[in-house]
Amino acid sequence: MRIFIVNRVSGNGRGRKVWAEVQRILDGRQIPYRVKFTERRGHATEIARCAARADVEAVVAVGGDGTLHEVGNGLVGTETPMGYIPAGSGNDFALAQSIPSDPNQALERILKHRIHRVDTADIDGRVMIGFSGIGFDAKVAETVNRSPLKRWLGKSIYFFGAIQVLAGFRPTRVSLQVDGQCYKYEGVWLIAVTNTPYYGGGMNICPQAVNDDGFLDVCCVKEVTHMQFLSVLPAVYHGGHVNHPGVRMHRGKRITIQSDTPLVAHADGENLGNTPLSIQIRPKSLSLL
Numbered sequence: 098m099r100i101f102i103v104n105r106v107s108g109n110g111r112g113r114k115v116w117a118e119v120q121r122i123l124d125g126r127q128i129p130y131r132v133k134f135t136e137r138r139g140h141a142t143e144i145a146r147c148a149a150r151a152d153v154e155a156v157v158a159v160g161g162d163g164t165l166h167e168v169g170n171g172l173v174g175t176e177t178p179m180g181y182i183p184a185g186s187g188n189d190f191a192l193a194q195s196i197p198s199d200p201n202q203a204l205e206r207i208l209k210h211r212i213h214r215v216d217t218a219d220i221d222g223r224v225m226i227g228f229s230g231i232g233f234d235a236k237v238a239e240t241v242n243r244s245p246l247k248r249w250l251g252k253s254i255y256f257f258g259a260i261q262v263l264a265g266f267r268p269t270r271v272s273l274q275v276d277g278q279c280y281k282y283e284g285v286w287l288i289a290v291t292n293t294p295y296y297g298g299g300m301n302i303c304p305q306a307v308n309d310d311g312f313l314d315v316c317c318v319k320e321v322t323h324m325q326f327l328s329v330l331p332a333v334y335h336g337g338h339v340n341h342p343g344v345r346m347h348r349g350k351r352i353t354i355q356s357d358t359p360l361v362a363h364a365d366g367e368n369l370g371n372t373p374l375s376i377q378i379r380p381k382s383l384s385l386l
């Protein structure tokens with residue numbers, strides 16, 4: 098039996114519509130399933146944990162990256178496979194995994210039941226499934242998640258969020274450790290630490306990231322003026338930022354970040370708290386369909 102965990106409020110109610118479509122197909126083909134609707138933040142993790150203990154065939158998240166993050170947190174370290182039907186505003190994990198945005202096709206992939214073990218990472222008592230970041234990107238995620246406009250603007254809310262955060266943002270000095278090697282960076286805007294290339298509604302922030310290679314990819318943006326930061330932003334969509342003089346790329350298994358002034362952090366677009374923080378790869382710890 099498969100269990101579907103549906104966030105009906107994801108993607109401005111897209112979760113509700115996507116589920117109606119998926120349910121119609123399941124019923125039409127007489128495929129057995131159970132469905133649970135999330136009622137609050139964190140609920141999807143509780144449901145997924147219970148489902149894994151009950152040894153179900155698969156747990157399927159229907160929602161955005163936040164729902165995926167919560168379901169993944171409930172399944173990581175177990176053998177229970179996770180399916181994903183995207184229905185959020187950003188859907189960056191789906192983009193990275195080539196999971197179709199069409200619910201019918203995404204469901205078809207789940208029904209094929211081909212399991213692929215992927216990496217996750219421990220980050221301050223939570224688990225990151227695809228991507229995390231500190232500084233500017235996390236401030237944008239925080240602003241976007243609070244904005245009533247998220248319901249209406251879809252992916253473009255991340256661009257508008259970035260413009261809104263830009264003016265008031267003050268870069269700071271950061272001490273970054275990658276597998277014990279220490280880098281001191283001045284004027285840091287953001288540090289992204291990822292298993293998958295995309296975040297922020299399709300920005301290709303770590304183009305080389307592969308989520309079953311046992312490594313975390315790191316992108317640090319530092320010592321650029323506000324105008325330079327703004328001008329490099331469009332290049333991030335096609336990964337063209339990596340050779341910019343203000344960008345440093347790293348790869349490692351354990352990353353620690355300390356900053357002179359506290360910087361906010363996010364995992365899979367969900368707010369985490371502030372620096373300092375430590376991120377440790379968990380190789381092939383999640384079964385993905």
Ligand SMILES: Nc1ncnc2c1ncn2[C@@H]1O[C@H](COP(=O)(O)OP(=O)(O)OP(=O)(O)O)[C@@H](O)[C@H]1O
Pocket residue numbers: 104105106107108109135136137138139140160161162163164165167184185186187188189366367
């Ligand atoms: N019933 C609910 N009411 C309010 N919030 C909920 C409910 N169920 C889940 N949530 C929360 O909704 C938040 C947003 O979900 P999610 O990220 O899946 O959608 P999204 O923000 O539209 O998509 P994306 O992250 O891809 O932009 C998550 O933090 C989740 O915990």
